[in-house]
Amino acid sequence: xxxxxxxxxxxxxxxxxxxxxxxxxxxxxxxxxxxxxxxxxxxxxxxxxxxxxxxxxxxxxxxxxxxxxxxxxxxxxxxxxxxxxxxxxxxxxxxxxxxxxxxxxxxxxxxxxxxxxxxxxxxxxxxxxxxxxxxxxxxxxxxxxxxxxxxxxxxxxxxxxxxxxxxxxxxxxxxxxxxxxxxxxxxxxxxxxxxxxxxxxxxxxxxxxxxxxxxxxxxxxxxxxxxxxxxxxxxxxxxxxxxxxxxxxxxxxxxxxxxxxxxxxxxxxxxxxxxxxxxxxxxxxxxxxxxxxxxxxxxxxxxxxxxxxxxxxxxxxxxxxxxxxxxxxxxxxxxxxxxxxxxxxxxxxxxxxxxxxxxxxxxxxxxxxxxxxxxxxxxxxxxxxxxxxxxxxxxxxxxxx
Numbered sequence: 001x002x003x004x005x006x007x008x009x010x011x012x013x014x015x016x017x018x019x020x021x022x023x024x025x026x027x028x029x030x031x032x033x034x035x036x037x038x039x040x041x042x043x044x045x046x047x048x049x050x051x052x053x054x055x056x057x058x059x060x061x062x063x064x065x066x067x068x069x070x071x072x073x074x075x076x077x078x079x080x081x082x083x084x085x086x087x088x089x090x091x092x093x094x095x096x097x098x099x100x101x102x103x104x105x106x107x108x109x110x111x112x113x114x115x116x117x118x119x120x121x122x123x124x125x126x127x128x129x130x131x132x133x134x135x136x137x138x139x140x141x142x143x144x145x146x147x148x149x150x151x152x153x154x155x156x157x158x159x160x161x162x163x164x165x166x167x168x169x170x171x172x173x174x175x176x177x178x179x180x181x182x183x184x185x186x187x188x189x190x191x192x193x194x195x196x197x198x199x200x201x202x203x204x205x206x207x208x209x210x211x212x213x214x215x216x217x218x219x220x221x222x223x224x225x226x227x228x229x230x231x232x233x234x235x236x237x238x239x240x241x242x243x244x245x246x247x248x249x250x251x252x253x254x255x256x257x258x259x260x261x262x263x264x265x266x267x268x269x270x271x272x273x274x275x276x277x278x279x280x281x282x283x284x285x286x287x288x289x290x291x292x293x294x295x296x297x298x299x300x301x302x303x304x305x306x307x308x309x310x311x312x313x314x315x316x317x318x319x320x321x322x323x324x325x326x327x328x329x330x331x332x333x334x335x336x337x338x339x340x341x342x343x344x345x346x347x348x349x350x351x352x353x354x355x356x357x358x359x360x361x362x363x364x365x366x367x368x369x370x371x372x373x374x375x376x377x378x379x380x381x382x383x384x385x386x387x388x389x390x391x392x393x394x395x396x397x398x399x400x401x
C-alpha cells in the first residue's frame with residue numbers, strides 16, 4: 001500500500017497531509033467543542049446534569065466496540081473509502097443536533113457522530129503510517145498530535161463563547177467536516193485495500209503479524225495515558241481549581257489549555273527525541289513526568305506552581321502519546337495497519353470513558369488532592385520501573401520498535 005500511495009502522491013504530499021491534519025482537527029471537536037456548552041445545553045433542554053453528560057458518553061462509547069471493525073473494513077476496501085464517508089457522517093449528524101426537537105434523538109445523533117469520529121481519529125494516524133516511514137513518519141505523527149493538542153486547547157474557549165449565543169451554535173460548526181470530506185474526496189489517494197481476510201481470521205492474522213508482547217505494552221500505555229488525561233487533568237483538576245482556588249470557569253479553561261500547549265511543543269519534536277531515546281524509554285519518561293506533575297499539583301497551594309505542574313503534565317503527554325502511535329505504526333504490516341490502529345483507538349476511547357468515573361469515585365472517598373497524589377505516585381512508579389527495566393534488560397531491543 002505504501003508504494004502505491006507514494007506513486008499516487010508523487011513528490012508533493014502537502015495537500016494530502018493537510019486533509020489528514022484537517023480531519024484530526026475535526027475529530028477532536030466532538031468532545032472539546034461541546035464540553036463547555038453542557039451547562040447551557042442542560043438549561044435549554046431542562047435535563048439533569050447526568051443526562052447532559054450523556055452527550056459526551058454517547059459520543060465516546062461507540063468507538064470502544066465498533067472501531068476495530070472499521071479498521072478491518074479500511075484494510076479491505078481502502079482508507080479513503082472509509083474516511084470520506086465518516087467525515088460526511090460526522091458533519092451531518094453533528095449539524096443535525098441543532099435542529100431536532102427531542103433529547104433522545106440528540107443522543108442518538110451523538111452515537112452516530114461518535115462512531116464516525118472514532119473512525120476519523122483512527123484513520124488519520126493510519127494514513128500517516130501508510131504514507132511515511134522512518135523519521136518522516138515520527139515527525140508527521142508528532143505534528144498530528146500537536147495539531148490535536150491545539151484543538152484540545154482552543155475548542156473549549158471557542159465552544160464556550162459560541163454557547164453564549166445559543167446552545168445550537170457549537171453543533172452548527174460540525175458542518176465544517178463536510179467541507180473537509182469534499183476536499184478529501186478530491187485529494188486523497190484511493191488505493192485498493194490489501195487484506196483479503198475477513199471476520200475472526202483477520203484479527204488472528206493481524207495478531208500473528210506483530211510482536212505480541214510489545215503491542216500489549218503499547219496498548220496498555222495508551223489506556224493509561226488516556227485514563228490519566230481524562231480522569232486527572234480534564235476531570236479532577238477543574239474541581240481542584242474551583243474548590244481550592246475559587247477560579248472562574250474562564251480561568252479554569254485557560255489553565256487547562258497549558259498542558260495542551262506543552263504537549264503541542266513536545267509532540268512537534270518527537271522525531272528529534274526518537275533520535276536520542278527509544279520509543280519505550282520515551283513512553284516511560286512520559287509516565288514519570290505525568291507522575292511528578294500530578295504529585296506537585298496535589299501538594300502545592302500556589303496557583304503559579306500548579307500552572308507549572310500542568311505544563312509538566314503536558315510535556316509528559318507529548319513524550320508518551322505520539323510515540324505510542326509511531327511505535328505501533330512501525331510494528332504493523334501495511335495489510336493490517338487499519339485494524340491494529342483501530343484497536344488502539346478503541347482502547348483510547350475506553351480510557352477516556354473509564355477515566356472520569358474512576359477518578360471521581362476515588363475522589364469521593366479520599367478527596368481530590370489525595371486522588372491526584374495517588375495517581376501521581378502510581379504514574380511515577382510505572383515510569384521509574386519502565387526506565388529501570390529498559391536500562392537493565394532492554395538493550396538494543398528497545399531501540400528497534
